[in-house]
Amino acid sequence: MKRRTWKATAFLAGVSCAMMLGVLPLRAGTGTTQENEEDGVTVPQGHKEAYEAAKEQMKEAPQEKHASGAWFLAGAAGMGWPQSDSGQIVKGGVGSSLGFNQNEVFTGGLQGGYYWHDPDKWGNLSFSAEAIGLYTGATTSASVGGVGAGAGATIGLLGLGGTIGYRIAKSFEPFVGFYGGGALGQVSAGSGTWGNVWGYWFSPAVGMRYFIPNSHWFIGAEALFVFLGDLNGFNQNLGGATANVTGSSYMYEPIVMMTIGYAF
DSSP states (O other): OHHHHHHHHHHHHHHHHHHHHHHHHHHHHHHHHTEEEETTEEEEGGGHHHHHHHHHHHHHSOOOOOOSEEEEEEEEEEEEOOEESSEEEEETTEEEEEOBOOOOEEEEEEEEEEEEOOHHHHTTEEEEEEEEEEEEEEEBOOOBTTBTTTOEEEEEEEEEEEEEEEOBTTTEEEEEEEEEEEEEEEEEETTEEEEEEEEEEEEEEEEEEEEOTTSSEEEEEEEEEEEEEOOOOEEOTTTOOEEEEOTTOOEEEEEEEEEEEEEO
C-alpha cells in the first residue's frame, strides 16, 4: 500500500514539473510581445500610439530661430580738444600761423549699423559695421591785422567704420575700431563767415560697451583721435584772406564720448 502511494506521489510531482516547464516559455514569450523597438527606444505595446503621436508633435513644433546679430542705433556726446600743427592765415602773400587752441569743445552725434555676436561661431569675439556722424567745434587764436581774431570753427564729420570687440562676463565688451570719411568745415569771425570747405578725416577708436542684462539697451565710452586733412580755401569776404592747412599737415582732435544705444 505504501509502495503504491509513493508511486502516485512521484507521478503527480512529475506532471507538475512538466506543466511548469511548459508554462514558463509561454510567459516569457508573452512578456516579449508586449514590448517593441521604436527608433532605438523600447516602447510597451500598449503605448505605441501615444509614442507615435508624440513624435508627430515634435516634428510639427516650431524651431527656435537663432540670429547672429542685430541692427543698432546709438547717440554719443562728449568733449574734444582741437589743435593744428601748420595752419596759416594768408593775406596779400603774407602768412601768419593759425592755431586752434586746446579749450574743450562739445562733440556729439549718432552711430548706427549692424552688430555681430555669436558664441557658437566666434566665441567671445564681436564685430560691427557702422555709419557715424559727429559735430565738433574749435576757436582760432591767431590773426593778420584784425582778420581772424576770435574766429570760430565748426566741423561736421560723416563716415563709415567698424569695430572688433571681446565679450567678458556676458555683459562687458572692450573694443577697438577705425573710422574715416568726409569732413565739412566752416570758419566764422567778426566780419562774417569764411564759407564752407570739404576735406577728409580718419580716426582710430578704442572703447568699452556694457550690455544691460535682459534688455536691448547698452551704454559705453569711446575715445577717438581724429585727423583732418585738406580743409583749405576758407575765404574771408573782406580783404581777400584765406585760411589753409599747409603741406601735408593735419588738424587733429582727441575726442572722448559717452554713448547709449538700442539693439533692434
